[in-house]
Every structure is written in C-alpha cells, then in structure tokens.
Amino acid sequence: MKQLSVLINGGGMVGASAALALAQHGANVTLLEPFPPGKDSGTDPDWDLRISSVNNSNWEWLLELGIGVCVRQQRVFDYQKLSVTSQSGHNLSFQANEAGLSKLGVMVENNALQLALWTKLRSLKHVDLREGETLDKLNAGTKTVVLSQGDTLSYDLLLGCDGANSKVAQLAGFHYRGWDYEQRCLLANVSLEKPIEPETWEVFRPQGPYALLPLTEQQACLIDYGLRDNINSLQRDKAGLEAYLRETFSPHIGNFRVLKSASFALQRKHAAHYVKEGSIVLLGDAAHSIHPMAGQGVNLGFADVRCLVEVLQENTPSVALDKYEKTRQGENAKMMRMMDAIQFGWRSRNPVMQFATAASLKVAAFPWVKRWLLKQAVGE
Known part of the structure; x- marks a missing residue:
C-alpha cells in the first residue's frame, strides 16, 4: 500500500476514517471536503440531532486509529442493552454481558x-x-480530476465517500437500484425528568416503529417512523408534535422536555457496482442507503473501510478492489434484505405474518440463535 496515491472525496465519518486508516498504512492521501469541521467550543450542553449508534467492533477499531484522545467524551455514551418489541408485544433483548463485553456499542454525535477524526488527520504529515x-x-x-478552484490532481485510487448524492458516482456513471419508502424519520432530542438505563430499544407497529437512543442518563433521542404526510404535518404544529411524542413515549420514559427536532426522508439505494475503471471505488452511503431502523448505516460504511484497507494490505490494487466489491456488496445486500424483511413482517397486520413474527422471536430466543444475533449486534 505504500506509495499508493489515494484521493478521497468526502470527509465525513466514513471518508475521514478511510483517510486516517489508509494514511496510517503508508498511503499518500488527499482528502477533499467542502465543509470541514470547525473547533468545538464545548459549551453546548445539548446533543446535536445527527447521532450514530456505532457497534462495539467498529468503535474499538476507531479507537485503534487513535481518536480516543480527540473525541469529546460528553458526546459519547455507552449502551449495554438492546431490545425490540413486536406489535403483538413479544420482546427480544440483548445485553453486553451475554457476550462478555462491557458495552454493545456507543451513541456518538456525528x-x-x-472532528476527532479530522484532529487526528491534521497531525499527519502525508495527508x-x-x-x-x-x-x-x-x-x-x-x-485525473479537476477541482473547483482549478487544480488538477492525479490518483491511483479515487474513493467516493461523499454520501447518497455522490459526485464521484455521478461523474463516473455508477448506476443504482432502489426505491422510496414513502416514510420520514422524525428525530427529537429530549431532556428527561427521570434517569434512564443505558438501553436502546425499538417498538414495532403497523405505521412504522418508534425507538429511543440514550444519550446520557438525562437526555435521549426519540425516533418515530411514519408516513411522509403525517410526519410533515406534525412538524408544522409544534404543540401537536410535542403532544404526539408524549403520548407515544411517556408510558416508557415518563415526562420530558423537547429540545430540538427534525426529520428526513427514507430511501433504499444500492449501487449495481462498487468499483469502476479499476480505480474508482464507492464506500458508505455513496454505495448503499439502508433503512435506518437498526442503526446499521454508518456501521456498514465503517465495515466498507475496514474491508478495503485489509484487502489493499494483502493484494495488488486490482485484486484488492475485486475482493472488496464481492465481499462488501454481498454483505450489504444481505443486511438490506434483512432490514426490509423485518420492516415488512413486523409491521404487517396480516395474522399469518404476525404469527410468523412471534414464532421468529421464539426461535431467536434459543441460546445458539441469540448468540449469533448478538454477534451481529456488536459487529463481530
């Protein structure tokens, strides 16, 4: 990998982690980012709405990259338990100690x-x-590429880590398959009267699931999935929105105060290929957009990066990219199909589907099945 010239478009979490990992393995990295992170004043007591659930395996990998001393600890929260409840009331839960771990993962502010990744990158000379x-x-x-300010750069590898509307994908002519879920995801950060456990949970119902991400003992991110028009209507009525959230979540967490809220549209998109021209590669959301209900989005992106770095260490670039595409496209497609099946099956009003869901939860409770599911949850 040494002397390999890698140009990365997009310096978000996936792009910045790719830049850091590749640079630490000897590649010459150039990172393009139109909106780099600024300095954190550290004075805002409330979390931003853009939050990721990073599984334990990916978090340990990020710490190995050296970001532990750079990340603001008040914006990282360990969670030890994960639970899901079907609309019929059947429940399945996982605890970190069942896997011999101190946590299943972390909630972290994007x-x-x-910023932690960029702080580390700024300390490296060959980036x-x-x-x-x-x-x-x-x-x-x-x-070669031409930049917005007129510079021309050459590369051995061009990585598109620039999100669902990837400029790299557009310029290189990548094609996608997918659809619009016709839903929106509503996010609301809240301040709680009573402390909560370090547990993330999700409840399914016909119109879509709702969930909670713990941010501190006294703050949480409430998530609700619903039809596009319903969510848009709620956002236009602040009092109605708060009343709706209280009706949905107060039975679980007691009283709370809404700090901020927003929503985004849900789409499924998967690139037909991850590699073109033997040198142009898509990673993260540039390659795949998945339903966010299980928090797999950024975890799949980090898995893309880890796979690419690993195969580049062991193979010539052409062989490495072939292995990367076959491995990650297959794994990501499998996860996307699983999310679609869960979303359809667990929301269905069909008695047969409800029976199948209840049966699947009973099967999932078998020790060997639960161990396998737990490994998936922590990213092993």
Whole structure:
C-alpha cells in the first residue's frame, strides 16, 4: 500500500476514517471536503440531532486509529442493552454481558466523531487536506480530476465517500437500484425528568416503529417512523408534535422536555457496482442507503473501510478492489434484505405474518440463535 496515491472525496465519518486508516498504512492521501469541521467550543450542553449508534467492533477499531484522545467524551455514551418489541408485544433483548463485553456499542454525535477524526488527520504529515474544495471534473482514463478552484490532481485510487448524492458516482456513471419508502424519520432530542438505563430499544407497529437512543442518563433521542404526510404535518404544529411524542413515549420514559427536532426522508439505494475503471471505488452511503431502523448505516460504511484497507494490505490494487466489491456488496445486500424483511413482517397486520413474527422471536430466543444475533449486534 505504500506509495499508493489515494484521493478521497468526502470527509465525513466514513471518508475521514478511510483517510486516517489508509494514511496510517503508508498511503499518500488527499482528502477533499467542502465543509470541514470547525473547533468545538464545548459549551453546548445539548446533543446535536445527527447521532450514530456505532457497534462495539467498529468503535474499538476507531479507537485503534487513535481518536480516543480527540473525541469529546460528553458526546459519547455507552449502551449495554438492546431490545425490540413486536406489535403483538413479544420482546427480544440483548445485553453486553451475554457476550462478555462491557458495552454493545456507543451513541456518538456525528460532529464530535468527525472532528476527532479530522484532529487526528491534521497531525499527519502525508495527508493533504483540501478544505473547502470540491470535485468538478473526472477523467477516468488518465486518472485525473479537476477541482473547483482549478487544480488538477492525479490518483491511483479515487474513493467516493461523499454520501447518497455522490459526485464521484455521478461523474463516473455508477448506476443504482432502489426505491422510496414513502416514510420520514422524525428525530427529537429530549431532556428527561427521570434517569434512564443505558438501553436502546425499538417498538414495532403497523405505521412504522418508534425507538429511543440514550444519550446520557438525562437526555435521549426519540425516533418515530411514519408516513411522509403525517410526519410533515406534525412538524408544522409544534404543540401537536410535542403532544404526539408524549403520548407515544411517556408510558416508557415518563415526562420530558423537547429540545430540538427534525426529520428526513427514507430511501433504499444500492449501487449495481462498487468499483469502476479499476480505480474508482464507492464506500458508505455513496454505495448503499439502508433503512435506518437498526442503526446499521454508518456501521456498514465503517465495515466498507475496514474491508478495503485489509484487502489493499494483502493484494495488488486490482485484486484488492475485486475482493472488496464481492465481499462488501454481498454483505450489504444481505443486511438490506434483512432490514426490509423485518420492516415488512413486523409491521404487517396480516395474522399469518404476525404469527410468523412471534414464532421468529421464539426461535431467536434459543441460546445458539441469540448468540449469533448478538454477534451481529456488536459487529463481530
């Protein structure tokens, strides 16, 4: 991997972690990011709405990259328990101690993690951080790009880590398959009267699940999935929104105060290929957009990065990229199908589907099945 020239478009959590991991293994890395993270004043007591649930395996990998001393600890919260409840009331839960771990994963503020990665990147000499610059033109034949400010750069590998509307994918002509779920995800950060356990949970119902992410003992992120028009209507009525959230969540967590809220549309997108021209590679949301109900989005992105770094260490770039595409496209497709099956089956009003869901939870409670599911939850 040494002397390999890697150009990365997109310096979010996936792109910045790819830059850091590749640079630490000897690659010459150039990272383009139009909106790099600024300094954190550390004075805001409330979490941002952009939060990720990072599984234990990926978090340990991030710590190995050296971000532990850089990340703002007030924006990281360990969770030890995960539970899901079907609309018929059947429950399945997982605890960290069942896997011999201190935690299943962490809740982390996206901004805090991105800043920690960039802080580490800024300490490395052989990383060229092109802050405020964007990709303008691509010539795959000559392996060159033209940036927004006119500079021309060459590369051995071009990584598209630039999200669901990837400029790399557009310029290189990648194609996608997918659909709109016709749903929105409503997020609301709240301050709680009573402390909560370090547990993330999700409850399914016909119109879509609702869930809680613990942020501290006294703060949480409430999540509700619903039809697009219903969520849009709620957001236009602040009092109605707060009343709806209290009706849904107060039986679980008691009284709370809404701090901030937002929503986003849900889409499923999967690239037909992850690699083009033998040198252009998609990772993270640029390659796949998944239903967020199980918090797998960024975890799949980190898994993409880890796989790419591993295969590049052991193979020539052409062989490595072939292995990366076959491995990650298959794994991501499997996870996407699983999320769709869960979302359809657990929401269904069909008595047959409800019976199948109840039966699946009973099977999942078998010790050997539960151990396998627990490994999936922690990313092993």
